[in-house]
Amino acid sequence: MSDAEKLKKLLERPGVPRIFAALDGEGEELRIVGGAVRNALLGEPIGDIDLASTAPPEVNVLRAQKAGLKVVPTGIEHGTVTVVIDGAPFEVTTLREDVETDGRRAKVRFGRDFGADAERRDFTLNALSLDARGVLHDPVGGRADLDARRVRFIGAPRRRITEDFLRILRFFRFSACYGAGLDPEGFRACIALRDGLQNLSRERLGAETLKLLGAPRAAFVAEAMARAGLFAYLGVAPWPARLKTLRDDGERGDGLMGLAALALFSEGDAERLGAALRFSNAQKQRLLGAARANAFWHGARVAPSPASLREALFRFGPEAARDGLELIRAEAGVSPQDSDFSRAQAFLRDTPPPTPPFRAADFFARGIPKGPALGAALKSLQALWIRAGFPTDPQIVAQLIEKACEMGEDSRWTRRDR
Structure with missing residues (x-):
């Protein structure tokens, strides 16, 4: 046309x-x-x-x-x-x-x-x-x-940037969307004036960073930015290699997940990123959930088993589990098309989180009082229930409750009226 x-x-x-x-x-x-x-x-x-x-x-x-x-x-x-x-x-x-x-x-x-x-x-x-x-x-x-496919500043790049330092990030975002590379003169100007990013509000930095990391060739530009020290404002050392395997080159994606792949390694990083970019509470909570799920599977080289996936659903919820699974896949250097990880994502998408078939009242009926003893009993029961594979059969659940009570008697509490 x-x-x-x-x-x-x-x-x-x-x-x-x-x-x-x-x-x-x-x-x-x-x-x-x-x-x-x-x-x-x-x-x-x-x-x-x-x-x-x-x-x-x-x-x-x-x-x-x-x-x-x-x-x-x-x-x-x-x-x-x-x-x-x-x-x-x-x-x-x-x-x-x-x-x-x-x-x-x-x-x-x-x-x-x-x-x-x-x-x-x-x-x-x-x-x-x-x-x-x-x-x-x-x-x-x-x-x-x-x-x-050239993203080029109008006139002198340094002049354009000093008019608005957000143009540093915009240069990389538009290069990731429309460029075949990085214009050398523009790139040099961005490096020379990178300290100007400190003049920007955290909200503007956050919004533009998410747009950049959701762009089709985000991994390419992020690697160049990391080498040039242009992610210092994040307060976390970037890892472009994990971002590179998060999604296929040329595809647009979720900017927050792009940020997680680039710079999320712990719960503390979630807090630092949320503060540095002034994210909403929902964005902060998503990063925190992804960090926890990623830590749960840290070091995995293959897709988790259904039992492990079900446990993650229970512990972290569906969204955090899916995000954490994406991060460990990328960390392992596994392609987005990998069939095992695809099946694992489908499992997380289609499987409802396990719902505990027990309540505090189950312990009251067995003489466990309110207070620390009850909390410890519930914690023991939850661990037993997870280890048993989240059973729902009433007889099996009753046996687990009794076992949790016995564990307490052997350690910190005594049942009332015994």
Whole structure:
């Protein structure tokens, strides 16, 4: 399919003709910019469609409302409004020029020059724009870089990075998504300015790190970053080799699991990573569960037995068990297509965690009082039950309860009323 055909399909996507009809023309120009144009040309999935406009944000609001479109002022002070068409959001941002930057954020003024707006962007492949007539505008050579699979900073890399140090991580993320390698000049600039990552908020670092480690060629760029000391902000020494065997090269994946494969070796690492990247409680708990399950199987070179898998389900829960299994497979250097590990993952996916067929009341009935004695008895019974293979037969369970009681009598407690 030719470029013209690909771009025509982009202009025909639901909602796009309506937003152009509302905001383009009458002395103002609207264009689709950035990722949607890039992905359309590459034949890759298109997510959100962002647009740039010569009109001030208040004019875009009035024109969209006049056309009967819903408008949300999501960032109107920065020139951005969101136009919602049939439930789909379209971000429309007035052209801007940087007035001042500090490495974290920029002070901007509105403009009308698409060329100047393109030159303030990060990479050439993100500076492409498409107008209503289907004309592709490429002021900085982004189309040629797409063909060469080259992620290249616009202008001087050091200048682009000092405008926003997050562009260091973005350079590697986009290289992992669209690059055939690492642009040498850009790579050198990222190394030289890596201390600038300390200026960024932990939330921004966390979000961008997960995007990077979920990219198709994350292992390739992570190895280069690790050699260059670009993961110091994690607070944990990285292990790119484990990430390399986590998933097949060229596949997108789970960024949090990518991080776990790269830098999770203990429960303490889960806490350090969660703090360094200011993760949510759910993300922290997932890392913690993965660390515990990974430690349970640490050193395994083959897929665990069904009995071991069932025990992990009981101890850690399904998600942590699945994550831990992936980590030990990667640690062992085993392919994602390995049939034994695939069967083990299917077992974890399809098998409900064992539910204990006993309660504290079973011990009360046998004269074990509340308190430390009860806790010790339950702990002993749980160990016996696991060792016996999680039986549910009432007679077997009763025998295990009696055995747990006898173990207690031989050590720390005496039954009441005996």
